[in-house]
Amino acid sequence: MALENKLGITSSPELAEAEEKISKKKAIELFENGTLNKLEAGKFASLKAIHQYLFDDIYTFAGEVRKVNIAKGNFRFAPVMYLEAALDNIDKMPQSTFDEIIEKYVEMNIAHPFREGNGRSTRIWLDCILKKEIGMVVDWSQVDKEDYLLAMERSPIKDIEIKHILKNALTDKVNDREVYMKGIDHSYYYEGYTTFKTEEL
Numbered sequence: 001m002a003l004e005n006k007l008g009i010t011s012s013p014e015l016a017e018a019e020e021k022i023s024k025k026k027a028i029e030l031f032e033n034g035t036l037n038k039l040e041a042g043k044f045a046s047l048k049a050i051h052q053y054l055f056d057d058i059y060t061f062a063g064e065v066r067k068v069n070i071a072k073g074n075f076r077f078a079p080v081m082y083l084e085a086a087l088d089n090i091d092k093m094p095q096s097t098f099d100e101i102i103e104k105y106v107e108m109n110i111a112h113p114f115r116e117g118n119g120r121s122t123r124i125w126l127d128c129i130l131k132k133e134i135g136m137v138v139d140w141s142q143v144d145k146e147d148y149l150l151a152m153e154r155s156p157i158k159d160i161e162i163k164h165i166l167k168n169a170l171t172d173k174v175n176d177r178e179v180y181m182k183g184i185d186h187s188y189y190y191e192g193y194t195t196f197k198t199e200e201l
Helices: 012-032 044-055 080-092 098-111 118-134 145-154 160-167 177-184
Strands: 069-072 194-196
Touching: 012 044, 012 118, 012 177, 044 080, 044 118, 080 098, 098 118, 098 160, 118 177, 145 160
Parallel strands: none
Antiparallel strands: 069 194
């Protein structure tokens, strides 16, 4: 079953296709209209704004913190009851060095604040921080999809792997649209989540 959406689509593959097309179009707008440069890098409010912009035409929950617990495989993301506190803590994390920025990114991934579309939104959010703090962004075309997903899966316990992968993919092409768009490429972000209603946990 597809997530409830504004498009009236009931097929998951069809929704994924529409979602990719619409979110890519919106991501280009975000890049070209200067909105990203106006956001405060590293704040959850900025991630919310990015998510809302990308998915407002698709989901009623665009930009809203999720109200259900979600998991991928055996990994459960931050429980709803602790989510707001986790987001407050992430806002306060330092972000002046590459290591600090990736540690913040890992924590936001564990939080997974939205019902859908976390990967795309958070990668754009990450690049905003990197651009502001160290004048670099990730060239996602240089990141192997499987290596990235496995490293992100292990990152809550050991983040050295994801730091190594992303550091090797850094570029100073911070205003290159093609480099930016690779961060929301469908092949990176398609993830299946299991949803648990809060009261069932």
